[in-house]
Amino acid sequence: QQQVKQSPQSLIVQKGGISIINCAYENTAFDYFPWYQQFPGKGPALLIAIRPDVSEKKEGRFTISFNKSAKQFSLHIMDSQPGDSATYFCAASPPGSGGYQKVTFGTGTKLQVIP
């Protein structure tokens, strides 16, 4: 059962454009929603994350928008650059309660930013 659905699978954006990647989740117990960025041959690295008590979080050119009622969240990359070309994973995690919180990952979006 896939609990986090991510789209699109791949995305091509012109330099300077806006890249948008969407994720939807099913488990209302999730309370932490990170985005990871992965370059070829490397491990994923945390890019930005949000908790459900806010609707938006911005860090530089990267913004997460969160819609709790729709159970959806998205990553927006403003002024996309060729260096942003990577695979992006959304993820979701339940609250910590003294034990291990299993993170559920989306299937990934391969972003290519063309000059």
Place this chain on the structure above:
Amino acid sequence: NAGVTQTPKFQVLKTGQSMTLQCAQDMNHEYMSWYRQDPGMGLRLIHYSVGAGITDQGEVPNGYNVSRSTTEDFPLRLLSAAPSQTSVYFCATRQGQLYEQYFGPGTRLTVT
């Protein structure tokens, strides 16, 4: 400070062979995990550990064993490799209840 290291970087096995993927961390993190990454499947949790001597199964544990005798090391053993275990394997660490995970560079495994 190397963070999370994984060895080997690449490995080719024949069906039925066994091997151990190594993972080491120098961040003194309590939690360590193993994931496999397959095209179109995202990252799936194989096994995890919340401290030395404590391990548990994740989403896809069959065919893999783990142990954690020290805080620093968390090896993943393939008992009898199968072509279905062809994948990229990532080790990750986390400091207790903090959410951010730190991933190693991965091991690309091919089973023929």
